[in-house]
Amino acid sequence: MFLKQFKLLLKNRSMMFWSLAFPIILGTFFFMAFSNLTETEILNTFNVGVVGDSEFVEVLEEIEFIDVYELSIEKAEENLNEGNIVGYYLIEDEIELFVRYNSTSTTILKNILDTYYVYGSVFENIASETGQFEILISSNNYISDVSTENVDFTNIFFYTLIGMFCIFAGMFGINAVTLSEANMSIKGARVSVSSVNKLKYLLSTLLVSMIIMGIEFSILYIYLSVVLGIQFSNVLQLFIVSLLGCFVGISLGVLIGAVSKKDEEGKNSILTAVTMSGAFLAGMMNFQVKYHVDNNIPLLSKINPVNMITDGLLSIYYENFDRFLSNVGSLLIFSIVAIFISFLFLRRKTYDSI
Amino acid sequence: MTVFKSYLKIALFNKVTILIYLGIFFAFAIFIANLGTAETEFVEVKPNVSIFDNSNSLLSSMFIEYVEQNANVIEIDDDNVDDALFFRTADYIIYIPEDFENEKQIDSRSIPESFREAYLEILINRFLNIVDTYENYGYTHEEIENVIFDDMDTEVNVSLDVEVEPIANKINSYYNFSNYIILSLNIFLVSLIVKTFREEPILKRNLVSKVPVKSMNKLLLIGNLMVSFTIFLLVNILSLIIFKGDVVNFAGLFLLINTFAMSIASMMLGFLVGNFVKGKEARNGVVNVVGLGSSFISGAFVPQAMLASSVLLIAKFFPSYYFIYNNDYIVNLNNFSFDNVQIIYFNVIIIFGFALFFYILNNLFSKKKI
Numbered sequence: 001m002f003l004k005q006f007k008l009l010l011k012n013r014s015m016m017f018w019s020l021a022f023p024i025i026l027g028t029f030f031f032m033a034f035s036n037l038t039e040t041e042i043l044n045t046f047n048v049g050v051v052g053d054s055e056f057v058e059v060l061e062e063i064e065f066i067d068v069y070e071l072s073i074e075k076a077e078e079n080l081n082e083g084n085i086v087g088y089y090l091i092e093d094e095i096e097l098f099v100r101y102n103s104t105s106t107t108i109l110k111n112i113l114d115t116y117y118v119y120g121s122v123f124e125n126i127a128s129e130t131g132q133f134e135i136l137i138s139s140n141n142y143i144s145d146v147s148t149e150n151v152d153f154t155n156i157f158f159y160t161l162i163g164m165f166c167i168f169a170g171m172f173g174i175n176a177v178t179l180s181e182a183n184m185s186i187k188g189a190r191v192s193v194s195s196v197n198k199l200k201y202l203l204s205t206l207l208v209s210m211i212i213m214g215i216e217f218s219i220l221y222i223y224l225s226v227v228l229g230i231q232f233s234n235v236l237q238l239f240i241v242s243l244l245g246c247f248v249g250i251s252l253g254v255l256i257g258a259v260s261k262k263d264e265e266g267k268n269s270i271l272t273a274v275t276m277s278g279a280f281l282a283g284m285m286n287f288q289v290k291y292h293v294d295n296n297i298p299l300l301s302k303i304n305p306v307n308m309i310t311d312g313l314l315s316i317y318y319e320n321f322d323r324f325l326s327n328v329g330s331l332l333i334f335s336i337v338a339i340f341i342s343f344l345f346l347r348r349k350t351y352d353s354i
Numbered sequence: 355m356t357v358f359k360s361y362l363k364i365a366l367f368n369k370v371t372i373l374i375y376l377g378i379f380f381a382f383a384i385f386i387a388n389l390g391t392a393e394t395e396f397v398e399v400k401p402n403v404s405i406f407d408n409s410n411s412l413l414s415s416m417f418i419e420y421v422e423q424n425a426n427v428i429e430i431d432d433d434n435v436d437d438a439l440f441f442r443t444a445d446y447i448i449y450i451p452e453d454f455e456n457e458k459q460i461d462s463r464s465i466p467e468s469f470r471e472a473y474l475e476i477l478i479n480r481f482l483n484i485v486d487t488y489e490n491y492g493y494t495h496e497e498i499e500n501v502i503f504d505d506m507d508t509e510v511n512v513s514l515d516v517e518v519e520p521i522a523n524k525i526n527s528y529y530n531f532s533n534y535i536i537l538s539l540n541i542f543l544v545s546l547i548v549k550t551f552r553e554e555p556i557l558k559r560n561l562v563s564k565v566p567v568k569s570m571n572k573l574l575l576i577g578n579l580m581v582s583f584t585i586f587l588l589v590n591i592l593s594l595i596i597f598k599g600d601v602v603n604f605a606g607l608f609l610l611i612n613t614f615a616m617s618i619a620s621m622m623l624g625f626l627v628g629n630f631v632k633g634k635e636a637r638n639g640v641v642n643v644v645g646l647g648s649s650f651i652s653g654a655f656v657p658q659a660m661l662a663s664s665v666l667l668i669a670k671f672f673p674s675y676y677f678i679y680n681n682d683y684i685v686n687l688n689n690f691s692f693d694n695v696q697i698i699y700f701n702v703i704i705i706f707g708f709a710l711f712f713y714i715l716n717n718l719f720s721k722k723k724i
């Protein structure tokens with residue numbers, strides 16, 4: 001029976017294709033879309049114009065991440081409008097800064113000017129207090145950076161992708177229920193009147209589904225890590241969360257299959273809708289959505305299976321073992337509850353006539 | 355009338371899916387509406403900083419006061435630091451060690467090599483260097499406290515040349531996100547309906563009826579136009595509710611035209627999917643791949659300016675690219691002169707071109723079949 005089921009599922013090509021090809025295609029899209037994303041916050045050298053001359057220009061030229069151009073006022077105006085320079089300093093009696101928008105780089109420009117004036121003020125203070133005019137202003141670095149590298153937020157998109165992949169496994173769950181329930185498919189009716197134990201039949205289908213999902217996940221993992229080069233720190237933990245996630249997906253599918261009275265297509269639509277909204281809340285379309293949901297509506301992120309998987313994978317990335325365990329726990333609880341409810345719906349069904 | 359009735363019936367059969375798509379859209383719209391507003395004059399970008407003070411000295415309290423003047427100091431739990439940095443809730447974490455008063459050294463965590471890291475390093479080093487300078491000339495911390503905040507209080511002149519409409523960004527994100535909903539819902543619903551009419555028993559039944567194939571396709575088309583028009587209305591009515599007067603202007607009018615073109619193109623694409631794609635799972639897959647995929651690479655979620663040029667090159671094969679390009683262009687346009695709006699029309703024409711292209715493909719296909 002086990003082998004028959006295996007062959008049967010493998011022959012269902014559209015299901016095979018969509019459960020595996022879809023995440024791979026989407027992952028490729030993600031990879032293309034996000035390859036450039038973190039670069040915008042990375043500090044690149046930017047251009048600044050200077051109109052006029054004073055010792056301030058020398059201060060500017062010492063700063064390594066800005067390129068200084070001495071320009072006429074017309075040229076500076078023109079370059080600013082065309083976006084060639086982030087801003088320009090107009091040096092007259094006072095120094096004035098001209099920019100076009102508010103951003104971190106323009107704020108840095110303002111602060112350089114600030115610092116120039118502040119040091120001037122410090123200089124005057126000390127000079128008037130001590131009578132010295134050879135004052136050396138310290139220029140040390142007082143910061144020791146203890147940053148960890150795990151701040152690449154583009155990872156979250158691939159984590160939600162895996163989350164989505166796992167919950168889409170629900171397709172198999174729905175399929176299994178459809179095939180074993182007499183009122184849902186002809187095959188189900190045939191199985192019901194045969195001597196096969198229905199529970200055994202359902203379980204073997206689910207087991208086969210689980211094995212197939214395991215193989216599919218391995219393929220997905222190889223694609224993501226080898227071809228696209230996404231980093232997953234701990235492979236063992238990754239597989240624990242993901243396979244458990246697939247199990248949750250299948251249980252959710254069984255639940256939908258058992259509770260909903262629609263045909264298989266209708267049930268699959270429900271599954272898609274649940275998965276997509278789960279993925280949205282877990283940060284697939286905008287990663288900050290996850291943070292806001294986690295902090296403002298924690299209950300929602302606790303019951304969202306896509307988020308459990310995403311968060312589990314994130315905890316591996318952070319190397320936060322407690323958080324990993326709590327996500328594994330919620331995944332387990334979710335699947336147990338789902339299976340229990342489905343069991344209540346599926347047990348002891350008999351029909352006089354269909 | 356019979357046609358429309360059956361339309362509604364098929365659509366309502368999938369109400370859960372429709373409601374969830376709309377739910378995602380509403381959730382996003384509310385998310386957008388609640389984002390903070392930007393100002394129209396020069397303001398310093400204030401990074402979010404979290405401080406853990408283990409020193410509790412005069413110097414550390416001075417230092418914290420200084421940081422508070424230049425950044426938003428936010429409170430986070432010690433075990434939330436990972437999340438806060440990852441999700442960019444905090445840009446910088448400062449750990450003040452116990453012997454800060456003597457060493458003046460701090461530990462920091464940040465997003466490596468970012469603009470904000472550079473900015474905070476300038477800020478922090480400036481303060482500590484000034485303190486160090488004063489110490490070198492014999493000042494005590496108490497004496498430094500008396501002068502340092504006066505030193506910092508400089509009035510620097512900064513002029514912002516162009517006023518940026520704060521609401522524009524929100525409207526922009528809203529309409530860009532609408533690309534996903536317009537595409538997905540249209541493809542989902544239209545392909546479903548077309549598919550239903552193309553199923554063998556129904557197709558055969560329709561073929562033997564006296565309605566000619568061409569006019570049947572026309573009927574289908576009109577019905578689908580209704581569907582896509584409803585989605586179009588929904589997007590724009592919601593926009594009117596959220597942004598009120600801010601979309602009742604030239605920009606709003608052009609956004610309206612733009613979404614209309616996009617709805618038609620998506621509907622035609624849905625028509626095509628319904629005709630071409632056989633299995634039901636396959637159709638679901640296409641909705642997701644085309645809906646999510648082209649939204650991602652065309653800049654519906656991530657702004658086009660941040661996408662790699664190679665990605666945008668691929669995106670140009672999808673109508674979404676032109677739709678989003680137009681959205682970005684329209685909300686940033688201050689002067690709707692004849693010359694300036696040319697490019698909007700041009701893109702709208704391209705989007706309609708896509709619609710026409712899909713329509714022709716459709717007709718070729720359905721003729722062959724019969």
